[in-house]
Amino acid sequence: MDEEIQLYLSDAEESMAKALQHTNTELSRIRAGKATPSMLDSLRVDYYGTPTPVAQVANVSAPDARSLVIRPWEKNMLGEISKAIKNSDLGLNPISDADSIRLNLPPMTEERRRDLVKQVKNEAENGKVRIRGIRKDVNESLRKLQKEGASEDAVKDAETKVQKYTDSYIVKIDDAMSKKEAEIMTI
Numbered sequence: 001m002d003e004e005i006q007l008y009l010s011d012a013e014e015s016m017a018k019a020l021q022h023t024n025t026e027l028s029r030i031r032a033g034k035a036t037p038s039m040l041d042s043l044r045v046d047y048y049g050t051p052t053p054v055a056q057v058a059n060v061s062a063p064d065a066r067s068l069v070i071r072p073w074e075k076n077m078l079g080e081i082s083k084a085i086k087n088s089d090l091g092l093n094p095i096s097d098a099d100s101i102r103l104n105l106p107p108m109t110e111e112r113r114r115d116l117v118k119q120v121k122n123e124a125e126n127g128k129v130r131i132r133g134i135r136k137d138v139n140e141s142l143r144k145l146q147k148e149g150a151s152e153d154a155v156k157d158a159e160t161k162v163q164k165y166t167d168s169y170i171v172k173i174d175d176a177m178s179k180k181e182a183e184i185m186t187i
Helices: 002-027 073-086 110-147 152-183
Strands: 042-047 050-054 060-063 067-074 095-096 102-105
Touching: 002 110, 002 152, 042 073, 067 073, 073 095, 073 102, 110 152
Parallel strands: none
Antiparallel strands: 042 050, 060 067, 067 102, 095 102
């Protein structure tokens, strides 16, 4: 039974680490005033009938803090990429050159910064909910083990460890949230 409890504990920590990683990825997608190529990670373009990430059909770079340059490997993709950017929720207007697309990011207003901070808090809360859901599932599994014959002390110790994992990962999410908020509110 102790092996099964250890298995549940290691699964819990691994799942919580994945939830933290997912939350960090979602937070990195939120624009913080600086142009980063990862802003276009969720953007898909029609590549010969297949929705494909921009990074797989073009080179995306940030020559400065306020602009992105997209250089497609095939010139006929300029129109498709431009159309995908216009239809996306990025709120950016593509400027096409002969062989590249330039995206200029407008400076953010105070209102837009506050909206982004709300979005950051929402993503962080979603991450915390995922962590708590993992805790709940593992604790239920541990209680089933107790009914199947595991000692009550071992299950209580395991539940305490799961709570410690939960607390530490929630603190990590809070840290990531506060860093992102500071990054957004910095002019």
